[in-house]
Amino acid sequence: MRDKRADVSPGTGPASRHADDGTAGAARHLGSLRGMPVWLKVVTAVLSLAIVGGIAFAGFWYLRLQGNISKAPLNAGGGNSETVSDATGRMQILILGSDTRDGKNAEYGEADLSAGYGKSDVMMLMDISEDNKRVSVISFPRDLLVDIPECKDGETGTEYPARSDVMINEAMTEAGIGCAVDTVNRITGLEVDHFMMADFNAVKELSNAVGGVEVCISDAVYDPDSRLRLPAGTSMVQGEQALAFLRTRHAFADGGDLGRIKAQQGFLSSLTRKIKDDGTLADPGKMLKIADVVTQNLTVDEGLASVPTLLTIGNRLKDIDISKVAFVAVPTAPADLDPNRLQIAEPAGSQLFAALRKDVDLTDPTAPATPSPSETAPPSAAPTETAPAQPPYDKALQAVAVANGTGVPGRSQEIVQALISGGFTQAAQFEATAVAQSVVYYGPGFADVAADVAAVLGIPAGQTVALPAVSGVQVYLGTDFTTGTTYGAAAALPENIVNQTAGDETCQQANPYLIVSE
Missing domain, CATH: 3.40.630.190 (LCP protein)
Structure with missing residues (x-):
């Protein structure tokens, strides 16, 4: 009985037609490669391998190094x-x-x-x-x-x-x-x-x-x-x-x-x-x-x-x-508690830390410091009171306390003398816990006095803070104010503080x- 399927001779029919037609199917793409110069084929292959190899290399090292970190x-x-x-x-x-x-x-x-x-x-x-x-x-x-x-x-x-x-x-x-x-x-x-x-x-x-x-x-x-x-x-x-x-x-x-x-x-x-x-x-x-x-x-x-x-x-x-x-x-110096141990020597230690906070060049303390964003920002406005303005006050009658938080024994005495010279003759002093930044605190009704006290010492208005618990005005000295009577003056440094570069x-x-x- 005759097979009803159509006779398909070798080299005829759909498959062979597409194979012979260079414009369709896989043969079309292979045809474009066959047309490439040999040198271009080699360069393309090498670049492909290099890119794949580079990505694999970078990935390997990234994962390795990342995996190392604790x-x-x-x-x-x-x-x-x-x-x-x-x-x-x-x-x-x-x-x-x-x-x-x-x-x-x-x-x-x-x-x-x-x-x-x-x-x-x-x-x-x-x-x-x-x-x-x-x-x-x-x-x-x-x-x-x-x-x-x-x-x-x-x-x-x-x-x-x-x-x-x-x-x-x-x-x-x-x-x-x-x-x-x-x-x-x-x-x-x-x-x-x-x-x-x-x-x-x-x-x-x-x-x-x-x-x-x-x-x-x-x-x-x-x-x-x-x-x-x-x-x-x-x-x-x-x-x-x-x-x-x-x-x-x-x-x-x-x-x-x-x-x-x-x-x-x-x-x-x-x-x-x-x-x-x-x-x-x-x-x-x-x-x-x-x-x-x-x-x-x-x-x-x-x-x-x-x-x-x-x-x-x-x-x-x-x-x-x-x-x-x-x-x-x-x-450092031998510790008071144990001469076989060390303690930070003052005022040299506080001077070093103050210089670091101000970003002083330790190899050349006279060089301009790199300003921090806070230092380049506009100064804060002076504190104000909403109550009606008070009449002028008598500096000689104002109670001003100086808290020594510098870590330098006796440091507050120098500041008291500066305040007395500025007319605040009722200034007193006491030792306090060391703090990093100097602040002028003031109680209710003493904003104007605090502003004048801060001005005498050169403390920025932004470091003048209202504190209801304070009676009058309190200058809390920090380790950023260990020398001199003007805040923010060039930081003093101990001689030969740099061991070497x-x-x-x-x-x-x-x-x-x-x-x-x-």
Whole structure:
């Protein structure tokens, strides 16, 4: 029986027609490729592979670096009320070195030597100016006795009461890193924007990643505690010896904490010069290598816990003149409670913190400070009363109290004398809790007196505040007014407050008791 299907001869019918027709179906597109020159096909293929490979490479490193980062809350008490642009705003970053002995750090002692969250082996405040032209690095000795505010552990919710006269390296032990941030805020009157905490392993890996860091010491030295052994003169340290150089408590100067700080600052200065000279911050390959090492051993606050943010801050630092990277130690003196511990030396400490708040160039205090947004805003209007204007008053009859919250003993006496010279002969004084900003408070009916008192001392009208509980007028002096009788005058700084800049090559003095023959 004849098949009813139509006869289809090879090479005929719909399929073959489309195959022969170069204007339709898949063959149409293949036809356009067949018309390409061979070189163009090769270039197209290579570019496609490069784009796909580049995207895959970037994605791999982004996920890797992001996955490396550990984070913790910025504060353990009052939150930071300021907002700052990571790209352009003035920024303070608290840098901490943890002494935790768990995990990779177990070889440096038993874990119970760093109970809780551990102690801060290193504490430095890095202050980047708003115009990205200056960096100040302020070191806090670990033996410094300070008052630690009430702090709350963000993980457990446990609240810890405020403590007085405690070594600053214990600030993070109970409630975590945020408590160390709150403590530094309280001491300086600043509001720290971010923190970075690294452990022992970070130092070893970073020094290896950059190929070693050059250090110098006056004599050959051996410290059995840290296992630091160096010949006299210049050496290249990395790995274990780099860590020993930063950790040693006894190898430098008189074996105290201040000699250790100067050695750490010398190490960081040398590291800064090497990274700058090698063009590391402008080399993506080198930056990725260092970023991988650092992020594996780094804990940061939530605001800093992203690769783009870290890269943005790194980009801010790459063009800074190393002569404008200033290393400073908080001025200290033997503590009254324990001569083996330290306390902030006054008035030098308050002068330093006041200069920091005013964004003074520590390498050149006479240079104009970079104005903050609040300083460039129009001044606030003077406080006014809605009641009918009062008749002129007699300055000699007005009660004016001066509260000394500067942290400088006897400071209020100088201000009282200035007020008496200004006609306010009933001025009295008393000691008060330290505060960051000076304010003139006034009770009901004393707005005009407060305005005149503020004018005598040069205190801005915006810092004149009505407070019903005050009888008359009270001048509350803060740590921003530690010298002189005119508020806002050029900040006085202790002589030689800058230990060195990143441009200085320094040689550490060896502790005579640990000098050995080479």
